Amino acid sequence: MAIVLGDNQYGKAETHVVRVVRDTARHEIRDLVVSSALRGSFDDAHLTGNQSAVLPTDTQKNTVFAFAKQVGISSPEQLAVALARHFADDVDTVSSARVTVEEHLWERAVVDGAPHDHTFVQSSQEVRTVAVTVEGGRTHVLSGLTGLVLLKSTGSEFSGFLVDEYTTLAPTTDRVMATSVSARWRWSSGFSGTDDLADHDHAYGEVRDVLVSRFGALHSLALQQTLWEMGRSVLETREDIAEIRLSAPNRHHFPVDLTPFGLDNAGEVFWAADRPYGLIEVEVRRDEADADRDASGPAWRAVPGFL
């Protein structure tokens, strides 16, 4: 039985580009880490070492920097779409291009009481993400975030669960629930199919607010339920989002037994553990025929793991 080349892709990972808009004294800044992955006619590159079809990854890096100047960065979605379409449409040997972006967010620094024209502070550990796939003439856009760290000091329980011979956990009706949410949402085709990406910044803020609000407002019976409700609220708020996937570690906070020291501990002192942690992953979508929604569809193949 012959041994054959299967799936393959290559690209440049983690080009860190910072774009300053300095048309006025009040500068704007975008700080992106961009990765590209190309598929196409690359059999010879593997089988014989012939590189004539291979656009170097160094060129892909150059293209990121050139596009940051030429087309600008009105949103990370807009740059990612422009880059992915360029690779897929303008490079003959490329049949499919994926561009993923992590945006590191800067705020205008407060200097002597006022927001400053050209000084910025990167206070947030949250990262905004984009994954764009251009394949067969279609553009698939996932927006998202990672590192949204949330904690509820009450309003969370976990009880009534399945018990087997290895179960020692006691049920609780009041616990700390903490997590670091990662999410990706897929825009329905009407939105992502056009070039009207101007509103992505606004949409990002809206989705983030909904995620935080639903996490906070819901009395949680389990992290599964919380994620479902967070996802559902996003889809209810934005008609143009077809699907959202959420991945959330359960960052366990164990109440410390203080009775050996003559102290009670009514939900006041916790040990925050690192590992192991629960990991909950949920997809919430509209109930429709939709080829892109499958985990093996072109949109989701751009990103690792559950999302």
Added chain:
Amino acid sequence: MAIVLGDNQYGKAETHVVRVVRDTARHEIRDLVVSSALRGSFDDAHLTGNQSAVLPTDTQKNTVFAFAKQVGISSPEQLAVALARHFADDVDTVSSARVTVEEHLWERAVVDGAPHDHTFVQSSQEVRTVAVTVEGGRTHVLSGLTGLVLLKSTGSEFSGFLVDEYTTLAPTTDRVMATSVSARWRWSSGFSGTDDLADHDHAYGEVRDVLVSRFGALHSLALQQTLWEMGRSVLETREDIAEIRLSAPNRHHFPVDLTPFGLDNAGEVFWAADRPYGLIEVEVRRDEADADRDASGPAWRAVPGFL
């Protein structure tokens, strides 16, 4: 249009278990980080918060520790298969179970010139990996490794590549090629379908040796070609491996221009860059009808990204 729950899974990530076999004075040690992810009848857990079908992740952790004692760890594959089958077969609400393992390797320490009975040194940064999925009565086993860091100080070129308007890279016929290989290989059903997992330790060493040897022996025209040849050699060596996937960052080593200091630099002094880096991903497989080989097949869904 209704909003519905889509794919979902949950489990306990990164349970770090160390198992000592101390039946004789010459101890053995296994050091594993185990993660489990379950799928099944968990709609209510999300939609209503009813947890009666949910086996707590804390229980999954307990099960890892109990199995480490009860069934032992003759290989990481064997423990992962035992755990995944237990969750899928013995827990009524679970339809599919995935168990992934990272094994951290210890060597017997040399004490006063001789290998010691109960002292170990963890000199290697390489990690051995396993991903097992039990679904629909079948067991899918991926073995692998990550962190295999290799470098060739010559015997590598990159030239004749596609040039476009953004290309500035000069071709080279002699460069440093360095990478950190991650690989996963899928056992053909005859091997993984039985419980005969005893030879996995031997097979692991054999695959690793082939990967290193082929990397070293091949005069490389590109990292793509090197990965293809590495994968092909593995399949030629082991009849029972159906497929291998390789992911390898191109850790660029740029020759430093020393001419401003009156020095030449004929491939002697390099700056080792961190980011950006090329990323090459290749699948090599046998040319046969094989449902598992697809990226969306049950075997590969257990692991993030290309592999």
Added chain:
Amino acid sequence: MAIVLGDNQYGKAETHVVRVVRDTARHEIRDLVVSSALRGSFDDAHLTGNQSAVLPTDTQKNTVFAFAKQVGISSPEQLAVALARHFADDVDTVSSARVTVEEHLWERAVVDGAPHDHTFVQSSQEVRTVAVTVEGGRTHVLSGLTGLVLLKSTGSEFSGFLVDEYTTLAPTTDRVMATSVSARWRWSSGFSGTDDLADHDHAYGEVRDVLVSRFGALHSLALQQTLWEMGRSVLETREDIAEIRLSAPNRHHFPVDLTPFGLDNAGEVFWAADRPYGLIEVEVRRDEADADRDASGPAWRAVPGFL
């Protein structure tokens, strides 16, 4: 010549305690990582293995949790002082105790437009730090921060520097200046010697604001100058601070040469490099006789490196 035991210390590192104050429906939260290091009569523990003078590190961990309940956490300084005094004063065999704290900051989450009673978001990557040493009846308090990431998109130059045979850098009168500031400041004895630590939260915010404002307002001729001015402003603002030390990597942002692509780049597109980076470290202090200000003084020995 005899071989002898020199300096030694031991303790428990990185006890991660989360304290919830839930006296009212509006909860408060403190999230601290606490480390302790003890010195004292521990020669026998090393020389003969006799542990009778050694308070286990497990006990030190327990003490952190117990104190979080018993004495509470009005500020990280207050908890660190209480713990260090306990170890130094109450444990006979301990002559000197150091307690260092990293506080991870949580903000009240905005839920449906209003700050929520018991939901928090950890948006900031900045970490507030404390290092307390109790030795010889005196208490030395360092407050500080790490991870204050700042960037100026203009208003920074670097020129007129020393040129030797290895210098290739071109001078610039307009560059991006970015850094991640770490700082520690030492309270003059009047402040730290008492238990009046209630105002530390306020003081922390004040120092941080001065650091950011001075970084932003100054037209920088070099990062050295910027750090000096930042430190000087802090000492001018707070009479009770005796000294401040600042450590700041110069996170280089290199303008990308876009001329091969027919594009100019007037300070608009930058490559943000990871390594190597400049590292600037500066001490600013009041000009007085002061035993604590020396790097080998008890205050500073509690912390690694320059600060």
Added chain:
Amino acid sequence: MAIVLGDNQYGKAETHVVRVVRDTARHEIRDLVVSSALRGSFDDAHLTGNQSAVLPTDTQKNTVFAFAKQVGISSPEQLAVALARHFADDVDTVSSARVTVEEHLWERAVVDGAPHDHTFVQSSQEVRTVAVTVEGGRTHVLSGLTGLVLLKSTGSEFSGFLVDEYTTLAPTTDRVMATSVSARWRWSSGFSGTDDLADHDHAYGEVRDVLVSRFGALHSLALQQTLWEMGRSVLETREDIAEIRLSAPNRHHFPVDLTPFGLDNAGEVFWAADRPYGLIEVEVRRDEADADRDASGPAWRAVPGFL
């Protein structure tokens, strides 16, 4: 009271240089991460922004690369000494120079059964370290290592310790002891004062072997005792080492209580915890008058923390 500039230093951190020796077909490789820190006449650079005394950090980076070619790398000690002497002796404004090095170790890869001429594998996570300070015409050399991960599955106890009101730990006469050793040793002046650094590679191997052997051979009553004995053995083995400092986290391995599952656990199944961890730090030295041995002496000021 005037505000004045105190201690300050600046330099280039983490220049990653890889040096290939290719005089014959059998290549040699050195992989170093080099940092420099300079002290001197830099008051104006801070106070007025005048940079005329400041050798740019970019130049320091260039110097590392140029020296890697010009003087070569017979050992990391030799390159660090050459660089530090150059900065201190050849740059007028520099009074003191410190150069620290991390060497990442490569082994010759085994290709088809034989060590290969130009293929290397970086299997070890251990890092060899050097810290050199040149000040006042003297050269101070610290050699060391970090990431030496060791474990004993028996032969370690911890009992008879001090018990206070916060102590809950049970004594044990048989536990797992695991750690990741960092060490720095200072050469007596006769050795470091000359340029005879050729034997450092051999000495490094010898010290490492002694550390591992003593860890393994000793029946341990506490990690303190183990570190003391490890350090003492090094000084007994090498007359030219004046002092050694060891820092070792106690990587706790807790036996898992399996009795709820009807299983015993006689030192067989352990949970390996990440945090908190014990941290033990010990200095072992020769009993002589020796200005360098103080923590504030020029040798030790080059390195962060206890070592």
